[in-house]
Amino acid sequence: MDWSFLIEGKDALCVSTDTRNLPDGCIFVALKGESFDGNTFALQALQQGASLAIVDDEQVYNTIQASGEYSALLVENSLLALQDLARAWRRHWGKKIIGITGTNGKTTTKELMAAVLNTRYKTHYTQGNLNNSIGVPLTLLQLTAEHELAIVEMGASHPGDIKELVDIAEPDCGLITNVGKAHLQGFGSFEGVMRTKAELYDYLRAHGGFCFRNTDNPYLTQMAGGLKTIAYTTGTMPEGTQLVGAYNSENIQAALCVGEYFGVSREDGLKAIRAYVPSNNRSQKTVTDRNTLIVDAYNANPTSMQAAIEAFDRQQSAVSGKRSECYILGAMRELGEYSHTEHQNIVNMLLERKADTVFLVGDEYRETTAPYPIYSTVDELCEQLKKQPLSGLTILIKGSRSNKLEKVIPLL
Secondary structure (H helix, E strand, C coil): CCCHHHHCCCCCCCEECCCCCCCCCCEEECCECCCCEHHHHHHHHHHCCCCEEEECCHHHHHHHHHHCCCCEEECCCHHHHHHHHHHHHHHHHCCCEEEEECCCCHHHHHHHHHHHHCCCCCEEECCCCCCCCCHHHHHHHCCCCCCCEEEEECCCCCCCHHHHHHHHHCCCEEEECCCCCCCHHHHCCHHHHHHHHHHHHHHHHHCCCEEEEECCCHHHHHHCCCCCEEEECCCCCCCCCCCCCCCHHHHHHHHHHHHHHCCCCHHHHHHHHHHCCCCCCCCEEEECCCCEEEEECCCCCHHHHHHHHHHHHHHHHCCCCCCCEEEEEECCCCCHHHHHHHHHHHHHHHHHCCCCCEEEECHHHHHCCCCCCEECCHHHHHHHHHHCCCCCCEEEEECCHHHCHHHHHHHC
16 A cells, blocks of 8 residues: 555654554554454544544444544555555665564563664664564554664564564564574474574565674574674673673673674673663562572573573572572473473473472473472462562572563562
8 A cells, every 4th residue: 555645754653553542643553353353442543533543344434434523544454554554654764674583582682782772873672572463563653753773573473473574674684582492382393483583584685684693503504594694602791781691691792793783882882781771570680688589580481491590500500608599480381292391301400400499380390200399370379488488599480471470579
């Protein structure tokens, strides 16, 4: 569709899919989901001050048009229209976009990249985890003439997901943090993960772009054949950051590499990274009046879980005196036929480390040889912690949002 009637001559465009967040004059796009239909709210959005409603329900469209007071646009599919409008707006904006994906670390790396680049440029970047078929177009539609660079995070759980998103965002360059075992139920195999993440490289290769790549990672080397590369290595964790976990070293090196390419000195980049405070239960260290908490409870898959345990173990091994560690681990989701094996692998890691204070949350652990207490839900664990509080420990809390492990934090 030719969207010039909406975007020509504009420095900014306000688009919303939610009547609860609808600034006056905004364009409302009526999306559908399994349990909702935005078309039913289109007239309400216009009455609240929206300038236009984009709908894919002919009856709703006719009702709006018959009112004679409001404007509506009838499209075949509102989601595809949102994506098409976002692509048109991205082209209208016309500046450089860095695309980022990966199994682990993409959100943290995105945040670090933004911190580094913001020392020199007004940088727009994906907020939270708005990295899917709706979040990416909404991120692009937030671009304004004031922005000089953009970082667009892209998530995937099925083959073709990244291709869909790069075709909307049209990145000039990109970064894959790593590839690992996640969403195996959707991807089918680890090879499926690789193929899907490589869709970012495929786009860049076909459109004369380039990538920032950790040359220590053999999988990324295999995937990037024939693609121009700006190289960095895993390196070591710099001192003075507020991130915990040695696995963050490659996220930091990626952000520094991107910064240096765009003219931010390593010194200024490190200063920005040291000032960055992690949030949303990602790589956070919290000291309570009873315990020290290492909280990484936003996302969990076999690769990230193993990395977190290994980093925690190394950190504890470096501490002099008696070790006093505890593990609170959530189950890993969407692993399909690999679920039993991967949960047993985590249990084996704990057994190898002779861990004696362990709490496991999720029935997936019941099929393993775990000699540790297993709770079906985090609420059950919370009741146990109320009866027998923990004190004097350094505690790794690792899981995904579905585990809701953040509920235990006030009890520790």
